[in-house]
Structures are given as C-alpha cells and as structure tokens.
Amino acid sequence: MAHDIRILTEAELRQVVKLDLAAIDVVERAFAALAGGKVIMPPILSMAIPEANGEVDVKTAYIPGFDGFAIKVSPGFFDNPKLGLPSLNGLMVLFSAKTGLVEALFLDNGYLTDIRTAAAGAVAARHMAPEMVTTAGVIGTGVQARLQIEAAHLVRPFTKVLVWGRDTAKAEACAADIAARLGVDARAETDPARLVEQSQLVITTTPSRSPVLMADWLHPGLHITAMGSDQGEKNEIDSQALTAADAYICDRVSQCEALGELRSALATGLWQGEPPAELGQVVTGAITSRKSDNDITICDLTGTGAQDTAIATHAFSLSIKAGKGTAISS
CATH class of the missing domain: 3.40.50.720 (NAD(P)-binding Rossmann-like Domain)
Incomplete structure (x- = not known):
C-alpha cells in the first residue's frame, strides 16, 4: 500500500511557518505537556567530530496528544565558512505517532529550530x-x-x-x-x-x-x-x-x-x-x-526535543493547508 511523504524545502517552509502567536502557542503546549510527566524525551544525542571542527546533535520527543513526533538532526561544522558554506544546517523528520510511518521531511537548514527557539x-x-x-x-x-x-x-x-x-x-x-x-x-x-x-x-x-x-x-x-x-x-x-x-x-x-x-x-x-x-x-x-x-x-x-516535535507538527499542518511541498510515494 503506497504511502505519501511530503518533502519541504527551507524556502517553502519560510512561506508557511512564521514567528507568530500560533507558533508560540504550539511551543507553549509542548512545555505544558512536559510538566504532565507523560512526554517521552530521551537525552540529546551529541557527537563531536574534532577532525572537521564539527558536531552533530539529535533531539526528539513523543508528546501525548500530538499527531506526530519529530527527530531533528543538527550538524554544526564551524570551518565551513572558509569553504563558502554555512556552518549550521540540518533537517527534521516527522513520523506518525500512531503508525511510525514517515509523514514529512523538512529540509529546513535550521529554520524551524530558529522559530521554535524564539517561540520558547x-x-x-x-x-x-x-x-x-x-x-x-x-x-x-x-x-x-x-x-x-x-x-x-x-x-x-x-x-x-x-x-x-x-x-x-x-x-x-x-x-x-x-x-x-x-x-x-x-x-x-x-x-x-x-x-x-x-x-x-x-x-x-x-x-x-x-x-x-x-x-x-x-x-x-x-x-x-x-x-x-x-x-x-x-x-x-x-x-x-x-x-x-x-x-x-x-x-x-x-x-x-x-x-x-x-x-x-x-x-x-x-x-x-x-x-x-x-x-x-x-x-x-x-x-x-x-x-x-x-x-x-x-x-x-x-x-528541547518537545519543541522540535511541536514546531514540526505545526509546520506539517500549515503545509497541508497551503498545499506546499512535494509528495513522493514510498
């Protein structure tokens, strides 16, 4: 049975996800859920790569009541500007909290992290x-x-x-x-x-x-x-x-x-x-x-990974309503 995965670029995400009260409210919901004690949020997975002056952090969380959960990968390679490349990039993957199937891939280069961090x-x-x-x-x-x-x-x-x-x-x-x-x-x-x-x-x-x-x-x-x-x-x-x-x-x-x-x-x-x-x-x-x-x-x-799950589910909802992104069949 075919299953569609929605892929969104940073440019598409910038069109639909704004730093507004809706984004603040969804991140606030994540914090409220954290206080309830039922959020599953593993410790941050962090890996340093000294040879390349780089590091990678991975965050995730399952929040009861949210339709999906995100896994975010954030690399930071700090010599990149010498190569004409940004030092930070990354992506988020949104999974269904009911089936575990991949629902969306956000090639956001850290944009969603910027929004959820400011919202916090x-x-x-x-x-x-x-x-x-x-x-x-x-x-x-x-x-x-x-x-x-x-x-x-x-x-x-x-x-x-x-x-x-x-x-x-x-x-x-x-x-x-x-x-x-x-x-x-x-x-x-x-x-x-x-x-x-x-x-x-x-x-x-x-x-x-x-x-x-x-x-x-x-x-x-x-x-x-x-x-x-x-x-x-x-x-x-x-x-x-x-x-x-x-x-x-x-x-x-x-x-x-x-x-x-x-x-x-x-x-x-x-x-x-x-x-x-x-x-x-x-x-x-x-x-x-x-x-x-x-x-x-x-x-x-x-x-927190809870913030990432919150902003990813918010971005998915907005992108569906706006008809943004490319759907591929898995």
Whole structure:
C-alpha cells in the first residue's frame, strides 16, 4: 500500500511557518505537556567530530496528544565558512505517532529550530516577565538576537530595544534590523551593565564560555531569558545571579544540569539543595515564578526535543493547508 511523504524545502517552509502567536502557542503546549510527566524525551544525542571542527546533535520527543513526533538532526561544522558554506544546517523528520510511518521531511537548514527557539523565549517572557515591559535588552547580535526580540515583542509589546555585542558594528546592524522590523526605537548600547540597568526584559543569545551578565547588575523587576548556553562548556550568566534571583527556572532540569547555566552553578558549588522548577510547571500554573512586579526572574533555555516535535507538527499542518511541498510515494 503506497504511502505519501511530503518533502519541504527551507524556502517553502519560510512561506508557511512564521514567528507568530500560533507558533508560540504550539511551543507553549509542548512545555505544558512536559510538566504532565507523560512526554517521552530521551537525552540529546551529541557527537563531536574534532577532525572537521564539527558536531552533530539529535533531539526528539513523543508528546501525548500530538499527531506526530519529530527527530531533528543538527550538524554544526564551524570551518565551513572558509569553504563558502554555512556552518549550521540540518533537517527534521516527522513520523506518525500512531503508525511510525514517515509523514514529512523538512529540509529546513535550521529554520524551524530558529522559530521554535524564539517561540520558547516568548513563552518564558509571557509567563515570567513583568506585565509592563517598556525596554528590552538583548546581549548578542546574531539571528537569535533578532528573533528572540521579535518573539518577545508579540507577548510584551515594548517600545525600546537596547543591543550589546562585542562587535559594535554588528550591534548597530542588529539594532537597525530590529527597528525596521518592529517599528520600535532600537539602538546599540556600548555598556552591557547599562543595558541591563535600563531594561525590564533581557535576553542573552551568545555562545560565550564566560559570563556576559553579572550578578551585581540585577535589579528589581528584571526578567532574564538565557538561551545561548546549550553545550557543556558554555556559560552566559554569572552563577551568583541564579541564587540571587527570586526564581530560576529551567526548560528541562536534566539538560540545564549538563548544558545550561545550572551546570556552572553546580560546578562551583553555588547551587545547592533542591533542583529548580521547569518552565512547563510555570505554564500550567503548578508554580508561580513571578510573585510581584519587583521580583527578579531567570529562565534557562537549552532547547528541547518537545519543541522540535511541536514546531514540526505545526509546520506539517500549515503545509497541508497551503498545499506546499512535494509528495513522493514510498
């Protein structure tokens, strides 16, 4: 019996999958499901290939109530730019959660990962940032710096954005892009401490291996989303900030212990006692992370397979409705 598999390119996916409230809501559903304890999400499979200055990560999750589950393969080969090739690419495969048959192949080159990562930041902002955000700050100047701000703006419509990066020209370019895209006042800030001081919401989006945001910069009414640390040697947030905050929340504790900001806090002995709560528990209301406008909150995002399954099922539904993609018979 023939079975159709839908193949979509990055260009086709960009036409149908947008960074909008629908994408944020579907990723939020995935976090809520994680809190229910019935999601099956294996540890990340990670393989380093030192000879090629490369690595490959594989993520997946089965979420009850979702029609499919995705397996995502994300290679990063960091000498590729010398060859005129992008350093990151990858794909997702969507399987039926009922039969296990392949339903779709998304040749997205990381686009769906970018969208679901930004959407997770918006989920954190929606549930943890102060109700009123007038100024948002972003530390970092890459694709996620732009997308995280765009996503956060959908749930906290701020009017001003500050951008800091080690390269001032890149920070200025990032700010110009944000201003044009969102119609807000956006500018580069040369002092990261001043950026934090003036912001109610700060997002860190760097691959830094040493803190770019210090504990003594924290102030009442601040929310921080740290999404850059997703490997064992990365660290964006001063570990003392985690214990100084009124609430420190992980997307997945087991991942943050190995890959996120929690890893550094555990290694230095600064984090002791009970593990932190998870974002899914905040989404479902099982715990309250922000008890007042003056609280200081931090959310640590390492990226979960549940987010990949959520965005892949969303992309499949949208592509069917739009008639996009090429169907091949297996």
